[in-house]
Amino acid sequence: MRRIEGRVPVVVVTQEFNAAAVRILVQLQVADFLVKPITTADLVRSVIRALQGPGREENSESQIYTFMPAAGGVGTTTLALQTAFQLHHSVTRGASTCVVDLNFQQGACAEYLDLEPRFDITEIENQPERLDRQLLDVMLSKHASGLCVLAAPTRPSEMRSFKTDVVVRMLDLVSAYFDNVVIDMPRTWFPWTETVLLGSNKLYIVAEMTVPCLRHTQRLIQAIYETAGKEVKPNVIVNRFEQKMFDSGIKQADVQDILGEHFVGGISNNYRLVREAVDRGVPLHDIDPNANVVNDLKKIILPEEAVATTAKSKSLFGLGRGLLKRKAG
Template identity: 85%
Template sequence: MATATKRIVLVSTDKAFVQDCRTAFAASDLIQLSTVEKSVVELRGEIQEADSDAIIIDMDAAKLEDVEALQRITRRLEGKAPILVVTQEFNAAAVRILVQLQVADFLVKPLTTADLVRSCIRVLQGPGREQNTESQIYTFMPAAGGVGCTTLTLQTAFQLHHSVTRGASTCVVDLNFQQGGCAEYLDLEPRFDITEIENQPERLDRQLLDVMLSKHSSGLCVLAAPTKPSEMRSFNADVVVRMLDLVSAYFDNVVIDMPRTWFPWTETVLLGSNKLYLVTEMTVPCLRHTQRLIQAIYETVGREVKPNVIVNRFEQRMFENGVKQADVEEILGDHFVGGISNNYRLVREAVDRGVPLQEVDANANVINDLKRIILPEEAVATPKKQRSILDMGRTLWRKSA
């Protein structure tokens, strides 16, 4: 059966944004993009006449006249086509208004066209499909201090976010409330005020979550609290569970950076993970502690979750004294899933600049090593298979046509 073409109308006065969208959507035979280069206030009957499957409106959610114009459009459409809003404003009031107007999704500039395309795919698939799609949760836990767990957590998040096969909305959750560094590694302001919901976890809803998220220019979201090194606090498990439930409801990929310390909620997080990675180093004490950590996980959560061990700063030593790959494989057995090359200079530069590793060197050995572990299907893919992100929705559209 032939697949029907989906028609999307873009309303924007941002010429550069319009051109980027045209280029991004031109790669697909399944989407026909038409543009209305007017502000939302100037619209009259253009959207109704277009008879589109979805509408993208580029507007300023902080301007009352723009919001009123959006209200008029939603009333006229009567739910016939989902609306996706792109705005530069990102505060509690703007989020609340957009949620009340029941827009299908909203994105904040600056954003990548890949994020916009993915959002359009989800919107076109409809709310039923979105509710039935289970979030994938990747949890990283350090076997010792200073093993590079945060670096690998963030790099995994970037790889998932831009993946051809799994690329979708991605959020990093920093559960190291005392000494977490996810936000600082990306030069972002940590905005998760856990004290605001500590005694009332049910207060955390979509609007409050959006306000507390830190957003990277790539579109990657980070949920991190300001660190307080002098306070060793153990929050109620209900707070962490509520937070993770909400994040997993709105993001396709959730990547968690765990603290070394075991808390009352640690077991719940491990059980809820699709993939659990323990990060260790190539030293005898660290590998022994990794063995003990694996045993502790099995004793606590049973065999429901298998710990996968990543050896960071991995070095092949053939004729030197010290730990060799054969030793690592013997100690860890089938828990060992791969090593990450020792490239301290690259990692240090990325951290000091507050940028992802690929901005320093897109072909670095660290990136490729991690990709072979997290995205093995893409690590061996040929360039011919690197297709447009629009292709991700084709199978689903064929089934629904």
């Protein structure tokens, strides 16, 4: 490999992943790095990326979608990952997509997809400039669908705050090579949080239908405006959303009154589906592509495709009724 280094792109397939392999591959400046077992599709996609070269099309700008929890356990990771899959497979925006898990202490993006987290942030902590395309490729976890995940092994006993330039270098590099970037933020506010929010094209706060959570969401919106200014508009997604007509408790009208223009939609409460997807390490649409959770999120993230899908369903339903009428006649 040393003889052909620099002349043709090299894709390496290896049996295991370890620190020694990382150092060797970085020195060789390989185009991509895959760990067995791999599928034929994985290998083909890797070769295509290598042949296309390191740059993206000129004038193309990465779209960054950032998800921030209003409270613990509201389902931020689930919605961030499903958003990434929808963007990756989108008819109108489908392109290379990467999920970045910035919850270094308790992140679960890789776990939810049954992937090994490979991002060793200590490798670049003191020298952010060391992170280049080759090292990034080595540290990306790759899903069978082609979706990439940049996630570090979690350290529950450590509460560490990395320098802003480390996070900025990481996000700059990811956005240079991917068309869509989905960021899963921690609940804790760090020195680099404001920078990430300002660099986002879309910011989604994930909340749930409880009074304490909605009140905290209001405070979080205010904090974002105070620190990042009006350049950032928080959009609130209420997860496990239930439209109650006659029961006591919070109703949709209450949510809209509390959140105002920031409320962009609710996600149906489908705990059984989400739990099965997490336990199996698969995206929600693998279990049920027409699930209410999947469709609710698409209406928010890809409204133009959601409308087209709904119209198609209605036309098919109308056709079915027409056939029944003709048969009855």
